Amino acid sequence: AQKVTQAQTEISVVEKEDVTLDCVYETRDTTYYLFWYKQPPSGELVFLIRRNSFDEQNEISGRYSWNFQKSTSSFNFTITASQVVDSAVYFCALTDSSYKLIFGSGTRLLVRP
């Protein structure tokens, strides 16, 4: 069965601090896709990244970076030099051979000035 676990319910940091959001997943498939989404107060989910199970190369996009480790079934997300605008709820998600995009429970990030 699929499962995505985001153990951190809420994180609070001061602006310019680095912060890592954890994501652990479960699937029986060898081919799967992992995602991160951001949900600002306006409500819509904003796609940030998708990775497939065959590509463990870490990725950096500006202040965002992602660390995918199949050995630990983790897909962690780091924001470097956080800003107030990064305050949002962040969701990790998984899809495999089934037609399901399953989300974790989300991590609320508060960046204080």
Next chain:
Amino acid sequence: ETGVTQTPRHLVMGMTNKKSLKCEQHLGHNAMYWYKQSAKKPLELMFVYSLEERVENNSVPSRFSPECPNSSHLFLHLHTLQPEDSALYLCASSQDGRGGTFGAFFGQGTRLTVV
């Protein structure tokens, strides 16, 4: 226009009412989804349509009835809802039913309150 548009943004309905939520995508995707987001609960997948056929129905109560007349439109028909159905209902679309190469794109949601 945004990629995925949901209407209405807010809806208050009585338990005996019938209403419909509408979703329209302008991205040329062929898969569409309904999710429910309640307070203190994870996003719950309700329905998935791929190429206008329902491929997933996550044991959703029959008081929720989806309709996908074409690849650009998705409806969620509501009738005799319960107060616990109050939630944010999110529509999404993607290139395929597995979340798409560039992820699923979400609308801003309909905030539903059942009184």
